[in-house]
Amino acid sequence: METPFRFKEFSVAQDKCAMKIGTDGVLLGAWTPISAEVNSILDIGAGTGIIALMLAQRSFAETIDALEIDEDAYEQAVENFENSPWGDRMFCYHAGFDEFVEEMQDEKYDLIVSNPPFFANTSASEITTSREAARSQASLPFEELLHGVSQLLSENGIFSIVIPKEEETTILEIASSNKLYPNKITEVKGTKTAKVKRSLITFQFLQKEIEKEVLILEESRHNYTPEYKKMVAPFYLKL
Template sequence: MSNQAFKFKEFTVEQDKCAMKIGTDGVLLGAWVPLSHYPKSILDIGTGTGILALMMAQRSEAFLIDAIEIEENAYEQAVENFENSMWGDRLFCYHADLNEFAEEMQDEEKYDLIISNPPFYSPPLPVASPPRGEKFSEARKIARFNDALPFEHLVRGVSFLLSEDGIFSVIIPYAEEEKFISLAAKENLFPQKITRVRGTEKSELKRSLLNFSFHKTGTEEDELILEISRHNYTEEFKKMVAPFYLKL
């Protein structure tokens, strides 16, 4: 994976210190998250490079955007990316795991929006990873495998930190959707919107974008197709990410 900085239209993300580089999932979530409730405070759980928090700074008027990151190098990189952006006065990163952070913040004001692009994979390592001849660093394991942030811990932490009328937005594998919704329900978090993502019209569902709240209402469901053919993106996807990608 490239260590080169990733340049967006309004900010640049350095990623040489981070185990997990900029990918479609993070950008997709950051562009998709509905902001119709005009959040004043936002929390990004497992920020990595800081990409999601930076996208929220560009898209929203939130006066406070916090991020937490457990891996030290990624934490330092996120701090650097925040400081080098035009929104440095609104962006703050904490070097902590979610349980520690939730415990310390439980008596503080809750967040109006919580976002997360959490680790997807469960150990042992997937057959296709890492690349031939390489070994997973501890940092990459933390970024990649959900034993570092189990879904149960994620939804529990969110339940402590989310405001009464707040929104929790997350991207997960489609195969994990039913399980994740069940876990969230145990913490009184219910899906408001679900967008299921396909690479192309004929490919299988790959990801689920989910919005949760403490209010049990009807669930809006739709699909998003990313490409018509290789690097030939659908108009819907281009419209979503055009405010960020340089070439769109």
């Protein structure tokens, strides 16, 4: 049996999950802005539950909901939530996003996060493994994601997402058609000379000037930058 991944305040079992803990999820969990007013959080496509757990550690939100369509991943997230210090305020739903949006029409969340499926060009018939399914947009197209978010986000709420840099323009256009506007964009690079691989973006219903930053992860192989270390220091036992 695989040993759970240990963080400072919680552990994450991931033996049943197609998508293991990776930099994208940890980045999103650490980078996402959380104000003291955030009372309800939703994590769409929870996987192991890592992002929801990080946000539980960082906030006093009374409600931390997560949504996961894959049965094995859902069971794993539930187990990880129950074994965490915040099990009493964490809940995972096993459903598709469209069903969830329909069911929760009257619910509004102050913060919604998603590390969504990435491979836009994979058709459902080409998906052979659960890892590919977890990474394929066929399971949750950006249009459906942004439309649902616009219905579930509170008036002053924030939606936070991590996506491949090349998907940024598409996401901004789809968001805008759902009256969601970017207010912070952090471009993520592996090293100073590497090209930008990921964009971390927060959206709100309010249009304002976009705060732009670049985050570099490593100075050299396994030698992390002070900025990245500072960001993930509350979580990793050692870096």
